[in-house]
Amino acid sequence: MQVQFTESDIRAKAVELGLIQDGDELPRHQRSKVVAVLLHEAANASPKKTEREPQLAKEIVIQPGGAILVNGEPFPWLIAKQPMEIGLNPDGISTVRLTLLAEAVQIIKPEPRPESE
Template structure:
């Protein structure tokens, strides 16, 4: 279990507005403050998601006769279903083409955007 000093807990309680700076933290509120501190530590330890600016289109996709798929010269590390692969070639050189394929997975999780999940409740 993560340990927090009394000073850290007291400072966070003041920061949260549970008590004023000179007051004692009521025993029944201590757990709530520790939970907030633990959540902040966990959030700080999580890696930051890649910024959207770093997302990019593949330079090249090569579909081999044996079913292997190379993306930018590297083999795609996931299993692809033996279904038709839909390829749309751009009408002009330099435009973006698309490749649609089916990846096999044991689990799928769909996370709703915050605004959508709040309006649904």
């Protein structure tokens, strides 16, 4: 993960941390501390950024040789060379069922709900 911060990002974080007043220059010896805080925040924020609401694909194109495009973009994961199940529904939403390859699979058991819910 490559992260870059502008001078204004660094200066704003230094003001937020109380290291300098707004408009002051950040001393060089404190710059690495501020960048470390920004990196820590970026690392902790990354999972939240990737958690998006599921979207309905506008178009899925399956090409000869197995290449698959979703909304014009190549599907980013490896797909097993097994038959796909394709359901075409001209009056509504169509479906494509395929098998993804993974080095590891983890299934997390949901926590039991209290009976009062």
